[in-house]
Amino acid sequence: MSRQTRAIIHPSALQHNYVRLQPSLPSRTIAVIKADAYGHGAVTVAKALTDLCECFAVAICDEVRPLREAGIAQPVVVLEGPHDVQDCLSAKTSNSILVVHNRVQLDWLSNLPPHQRPVVWLKVDTGMHRLGFSVEDAIQVLNTHAWLHEQACVLVTHFACADEPDNPFNTTQFEEFSRIAEKTKMPICMANSAATLTHPEQWGTWCRLGIGIYGATPLANTSSQELDLQAAMTLQAEVIGIHRIKEGETVGYSRAWTAPRDSIIATVGIGYADGYPRHCPTGTPVVVNGQRARLVGRVSMDMITIDVTDIPGVTLQDKVELWGRQLPVDEVATCAGTISYELTTRVSTRVPRVIEHVDKVNA
Ligand SMILES: Cc1ncc(COP(=O)(O)O)c(C=O)c1O
Structure with a gap:
C-alpha cells in the first residue's frame, strides 16, 4: 500500500460504544450495519461485536451474503424487506428476517409454501410516511394473514425526529404506535440510537443501534464526547x-x-x-x-x-x-x-x- 490514505477502524471503540448504548434488560439490541456498516466495513463491525450482539440489521438482502460468507451466524433483519420473490427465498436460507412494508411484498410471502417462508416483521407507518402500513392497515393485514401470527412477528416503526428529544412529534409517533402495540400485544421495535439514549419508554422489545455504535452523536445538540462515545x-x-x-x-x-x-x-x-x-x-x-x-x-x-x-x-x-x-x-x-x-x-x-x-x- 503505497499511498498512505486510509480509514483506520477501531474495534475497541465499536465495543465500547455498543456497551455504552445498550439499553437495560429486558430490551434486546440490534446493531445496524447497513451500507457496509456506515462505511466502516460490515464484516469488520459484525466480527467486533459478535460476542456482544445477538442480531444485526442491514437495508437490503444483498447485504446479508458477505456476512454469512464471513461466518457471522446471528439473524440479520432486512429493514427494507424483499425486492422480489428471490429475496424472500434467500432470506429463508440465510436466516434473515424481512421487514415487510407493502402489499406486494406480503403477496410474495403469502404465496410461498410455509416451509419456504422466512421470519417476517411488519413495518408500521406512525408519521414518517416513508415505509410501512398505517395502524389501521396493519391491523387489517394482521387479521387477514394468519401466518404472520404463526411465526415470531415483531411490529416495527421509525422516528422522524429522534435526534431532537424534545420534539413533540416523537410523542405523536409513540402514541400512534402504542395504539397497535396495546391492541395486539405483539413485540415491538422502534428506538434508534437517539431514542435509545433519550426515551427509555420507547425501548420496547428491541432497539436498533446505528450511528452511536460508530461514535458519532445521534443527537442534534449533544456532542459525542458528552455522550462518552468514541470514534470508530x-x-x-x-x-x-x-x-x-x-x-x-x-x-x-x-x-x-x-x-x-x-x-x-x-x-x-x-x-x-x-x-x-x-x-x-x-x-x-x-x-x-x-x-x-x-x-x-x-x-x-x-x-x-x-x-x-x-x-x-x-x-x-x-x-x-x-x-x-x-x-x-x-x-x-x-x-x-x-x-x-x-x-x-x-x-x-x-x-x-x-x-x-x-x-x-x-x-
Ligand atoms: C429503519 C432504521 N432503523 C434504525 C436506524 C439506525 O438509526 P441510527 O443510526 O440513527 O441509530 C436507521 C438508520 O438510518 C434506519 O433507517
Whole structure:
C-alpha cells in the first residue's frame, strides 16, 4: 500500500460504544450495519461485536451474503424487506428476517409454501410516511394473514425526529404506535440510537443501534464526547507537498483562497474521490501532528490544501487526521453542511479500511 490514505477502524471503540448504548434488560439490541456498516466495513463491525450482539440489521438482502460468507451466524433483519420473490427465498436460507412494508411484498410471502417462508416483521407507518402500513392497515393485514401470527412477528416503526428529544412529534409517533402495540400485544421495535439514549419508554422489545455504535452523536445538540462515545473510524492521509507562498498569492482551483500573510501550505493526499466532502469550506479543521490546522481553498479530486503556517516543522509524509480520534466527524460534517452518516458512508473504495490491532500486552 503505497499511498498512505486510509480509514483506520477501531474495534475497541465499536465495543465500547455498543456497551455504552445498550439499553437495560429486558430490551434486546440490534446493531445496524447497513451500507457496509456506515462505511466502516460490515464484516469488520459484525466480527467486533459478535460476542456482544445477538442480531444485526442491514437495508437490503444483498447485504446479508458477505456476512454469512464471513461466518457471522446471528439473524440479520432486512429493514427494507424483499425486492422480489428471490429475496424472500434467500432470506429463508440465510436466516434473515424481512421487514415487510407493502402489499406486494406480503403477496410474495403469502404465496410461498410455509416451509419456504422466512421470519417476517411488519413495518408500521406512525408519521414518517416513508415505509410501512398505517395502524389501521396493519391491523387489517394482521387479521387477514394468519401466518404472520404463526411465526415470531415483531411490529416495527421509525422516528422522524429522534435526534431532537424534545420534539413533540416523537410523542405523536409513540402514541400512534402504542395504539397497535396495546391492541395486539405483539413485540415491538422502534428506538434508534437517539431514542435509545433519550426515551427509555420507547425501548420496547428491541432497539436498533446505528450511528452511536460508530461514535458519532445521534443527537442534534449533544456532542459525542458528552455522550462518552468514541470514534470508530479515523480517516488519515499524509502530507505530499509543502509550499511557501507570499501574502496575496492564491491556492488551488478558481484561486478560491488568497493568503492574508506569507503562509506555509501543506498539500494532503485525500480528495473528494476518496470521500472527503467537496463542500468543506476554507476553515474546516484537520489535525496535523496533534495540532489543529485548517483547510484552505477548494477540495480537489485527490488532494486538499491546509494552512500549516502556525504549526512548526510540518514536513512531507506527516500524518493528517481528517476526522476520528482527535477530531469528531460531527464537527467536519457540520462544516460540510451535512451529517456524520453521509461522511462515513461516502469514504470511497479507493481508501483501504485498516483494522487497528491493539497490542493486548501494552494496551
Ligand atoms: C429503519 C432504521 N432503523 C434504525 C436506524 C439506525 O438509526 P441510527 O443510526 O440513527 O441509530 C436507521 C438508520 O438510518 C434506519 O433507517
